[in-house]
Amino acid sequence: MLSLRNYDVKFVKGIGPSRAEILAKELGIRTAYDLLRHFPASYIDRSRTYNIRSLQQSEANDFVSVQLRGRFVSFNTVGEGAKMRLVGLFSDGTATLECVWFRALRNIRSQLRAGEEYVLFGKPSRFNGQLQMTHPEVDTPRAAEESGGVRAVYPLTDNLRKRNIGSRLLHSVILSFLKSLRHKLTDPLPPSTLSSLGLMELDTAIRTIHQPSDSQSLQKARERLKFEELFYIQVDMLRRSRKRKDEIQGCLMPHIGQWFNNFYYQCLPFPLTGAQKRVIKEIRADIISGRQMNRLVQGDVGSGKTLVALVAMLLAVDNGYQACLMAPTEILATQHWQTINDMTAKIGLRVELLTGSTKAKQRRVIDEGLRDGTIHILVGTHALIEDRVEFARLGLAVVDEQHRFGVAQRARLWSKSIIPPHILVMTATPIPRTLAMTVYGDLDVSVIDELPPGRKPVVTLLRYDNARGSVVQSVKKQLEQGHQVYIVYPLVEENEKLDLRSVEEGFETAQSIYAPYKVAMVHGRMKPTEKDAQMSLFVSGQASVLVATTVIEVGVNVPSATTMIIENAERFGLSQLHQLRGRVGRGADRSYCILMTKYQIAAETRKRLELMTSTTDGFVIAEADMSMRGPGDIEGTMQSGLPFDLKIANLAQDGQIIQLARRASETLLDADPDLSMPENARFAQALKLISNRTVDWSQIS
Ligand code: ADP
Ligand code: MG
Numbered sequence: 001m002l003s004l005r006n007y008d009v010k011f012v013k014g015i016g017p018s019r020a021e022i023l024a025k026e027l028g029i030r031t032a033y034d035l036l037r038h039f040p041a042s043y044i045d046r047s048r049t050y051n052i053r054s055l056q057q058s059e060a061n062d063f064v065s066v067q068l069r070g071r072f073v074s075f076n077t078v079g080e081g082a083k084m085r086l087v088g089l090f091s092d093g094t095a096t097l098e099c100v101w102f103r104a105l106r107n108i109r110s111q112l113r114a115g116e117e118y119v120l121f122g123k124p125s126r127f128n129g130q131l132q133m134t135h136p137e138v139d140t141p142r143a144a145e146e147s148g149g150v151r152a153v154y155p156l157t158d159n160l161r162k163r164n165i166g167s168r169l170l171h172s173v174i175l176s177f178l179k180s181l182r183h184k185l186t187d188p189l190p191p192s193t194l195s196s197l198g199l200m201e202l203d204t205a206i207r208t209i210h211q212p213s214d215s216q217s218l219q220k221a222r223e224r225l226k227f228e229e230l231f232y233i234q235v236d237m238l239r240r241s242r243k244r245k246d247e248i249q250g251c252l253m254p255h256i257g258q259w260f261n262n263f264y265y266q267c268l269p270f271p272l273t274g275a276q277k278r279v280i281k282e283i284r285a286d287i288i289s290g291r292q293m294n295r296l297v298q299g300d301v302g303s304g305k306t307l308v309a310l311v312a313m314l315l316a317v318d319n320g321y322q323a324c325l326m327a328p329t330e331i332l333a334t335q336h337w338q339t340i341n342d343m344t345a346k347i348g349l350r351v352e353l354l355t356g357s358t359k360a361k362q363r364r365v366i367d368e369g370l371r372d373g374t375i376h377i378l379v380g381t382h383a384l385i386e387d388r389v390e391f392a393r394l395g396l397a398v399v400d401e402q403h404r405f406g407v408a409q410r411a412r413l414w415s416k417s418i419i420p421p422h423i424l425v426m427t428a429t430p431i432p433r434t435l436a437m438t439v440y441g442d443l444d445v446s447v448i449d450e451l452p453p454g455r456k457p458v459v460t461l462l463r464y465d466n467a468r469g470s471v472v473q474s475v476k477k478q479l480e481q482g483h484q485v486y487i488v489y490p491l492v493e494e495n496e497k498l499d500l501r502s503v504e505e506g507f508e509t510a511q512s513i514y515a516p517y518k519v520a521m522v523h524g525r526m527k528p529t530e531k532d533a534q535m536s537l538f539v540s541g542q543a544s545v546l547v548a549t550t551v552i553e554v555g556v557n558v559p560s561a562t563t564m565i566i567e568n569a570e571r572f573g574l575s576q577l578h579q580l581r582g583r584v585g586r587g588a589d590r591s592y593c594i595l596m597t598k599y600q601i602a603a604e605t606r607k608r609l610e611l612m613t614s615t616t617d618g619f620v621i622a623e624a625d626m627s628m629r630g631p632g633d634i635e636g637t638m639q640s641g642l643p644f645d646l647k648i649a650n651l652a653q654d655g656q657i658i659q660l661a662r663r664a665s666e667t668l669l670d671a672d673p674d675l676s677m678p679e680n681a682r683f684a685q686a687l688k689l690i691s692n693r694t695v696d697w698s699q700i701s
Helices: 002-006 016-027 032-036 052-057 105-111 141-146 158-162 167-180 191-197 202-210 215-247 258-267 274-287 305-318 330-343 360-371 407-416 433-439 465-480 493-514 528-539 574-581 603-614 618-629 632-639 655-671 678-692
Strands: 042-045 066-078 085-091 096-101 117-122 124-127 130-134 137-139 150-153 294-299 322-326 351-354 377-380 394-400 422-427 444-448 459-464 484-488 519-522 545-548 561-566 592-597
Touching: 002 032, 016 158, 032 167, 052 066, 052 096, 052 130, 066 096, 066 105, 066 141, 085 105, 117 130, 117 141, 137 141, 150 167, 167 202, 191 655, 202 215, 215 655, 215 678, 258 305, 274 294, 274 305, 274 422, 274 444, 294 305, 305 322, 305 330, 305 394, 305 422, 322 330, 330 351, 330 377, 330 528, 351 360, 459 465, 459 603, 465 484, 465 493, 465 561, 465 592, 493 519, 493 545, 519 528, 528 545, 561 574, 574 592, 574 603, 574 618, 592 603, 603 618
Parallel strands: 096 130, 294 422, 294 444, 322 377, 322 394, 351 377, 394 422, 459 592, 484 545, 484 561, 519 545, 561 592
Antiparallel strands: 042 150, 066 085, 066 117, 085 096, 117 137, 124 130
8 A cells, every 4th residue: 555655646547637736735635545545425325216206295305315217308498697507307207307407508418318318316306396406417327337336425625526526536536546456455554453353454445435335344444444543543652652651751759758748737628539549649650650740630620630739749849849830821820829829828838820910020039939949839821831931940740721721832841841840731621531542642541530528519400591580589599698600601703792792781780680799790802900800809709790701611719609600501512511510519508500591492402401401420521522513622622633634533433443443552562562573564664654744742741
């Protein structure tokens, strides 16, 4: 197969230079290799012929593409100018149907003859009671037979269609190219992997996927091709991570000293949960190993990740290192800083805050404290990774709510120290395990799968707009008990103005109906200082109601907030709803999340909202989210980090194959760590070709 990578697609029979150019531009197909790996998006079944009469009797919107066999009775050109069209009346003996062409009229007219037998293929529609088919595919019975059975439909673009490059052309070009090959396509997969997993050979798989004979073999072909894509990724990541573990030295942190002990015995306001203890042990095993830690801590909202991070940072300080904690927003960084300061007040740790709005004078104090090592922990936003920030001995960097940080930004933390610091990434977006395996293939994963005791799960209710009156009553009841309430509005960028208005209106309404309780408001259009001022009104309890857009989504901790109203809940994704809901239920009181929506919502949306009312388990929600709309956000950020675009595998749906690929890559690398065995040479070379296009994964935490 490798030589096909050097085979320019313009030399493939039926393509030529001008089509090659447009294929490259539209689909990135440059070589024969690319062409053979342009996989069908679906297949159509041409094995069955329908009759027109039966179509007349079925509901118009049930129509799928169908095959008909019959003769044209007449042709007429109707209309003028741009509206001119060719109408052919087609009869199969049971009834008639109109075929309509809007383009290439003359061409089509000259090719078709009334009275002769043809096979049509297309999607019927009903127009003024008459059955129609626009731009059907027309074949002679013989041609139809030859390409009969199951036929591939390829992903195409409008520009390709305009240039008359359609599925049929691609299909016949690919099939005849495959026929012309004198040798089997060479299979890059290691023979041991192929045989132990019983995978279909590449040659068979490629031929089958372009022209399947039955659905079972198609299934096997797809599996094999998906496996191959995912296997490259897994081997690549596993090899790099093993290599890094071997080569890169990590800061050694063997001691448990006064900082940790004093904190643990004097400051800790509650016992750690079992899950927190376990994760701390996992972190400790990393930092005493002499290797660099790269660990992802996943924990549902409210599971107490901050405390785990703090303990890890104290261990770093105990060993003479500094630590930093990076958060995605100023509000969150400030809150972390306050929490850590409060919790460690008794032991005299020096914790500083650095954000974009830190004043110049204070910055100088911080710069100095970092360089002379008197600052133990630095908390902050992106400001932390600016070049001018220099630590004396940075040993641990914690990144909170990781999904807001780009991969490149995390990588910059590395440059802060001669020995790369240990990296702890904390995320509240539970990523399904299989996805984590792919996108964080070289991170070790810890899971905090237990909430602190006494938490009552948030009661989630779906309410339609007509129930607003009773919702207002229950909010008032909460306020009377001294609790706080969030009211959240969606903010969708396409229509920022409208959204802004709904937040502002919501703010005014809330002020009038909840008076005398004070109402604060935050949205993305405010200046940071203004936002912070409003936010701190709510955090400090001066304001009882916070009307907000999703800016509050991440991390904020206000334990006496017991109710969250989410307006237009239908406009939020599942993960986002889960994140939002995580803002309540943080104290001992029973909390509520009320999803407000109009009555008319799509079935899919209703399913989503009902799932929210039935579970608070972030992992269940994340899995559902992925399977309902694809890996979405998570994948969006991460795909960019994958070594190549996935053509056939789907991170959301192919969990089992990902696991298979993971295990197979372990087996392979256990036996042949640097892929130097002759039987793996072909695979090693294919992998190299792929990773040449890749960003350097070893720099990504
Ligand atoms: P998240 O994992 O969402 O970042 P936080 O770290 O903000 O969660 O913790 C949520 C709340 O739970 C905080 O108020 C924190 O003080 C509290 N908390 C953390 N660990 C425990 C524990 N072991 N027992 C009781 N409360 C805890
Ligand atoms: Mg948090």
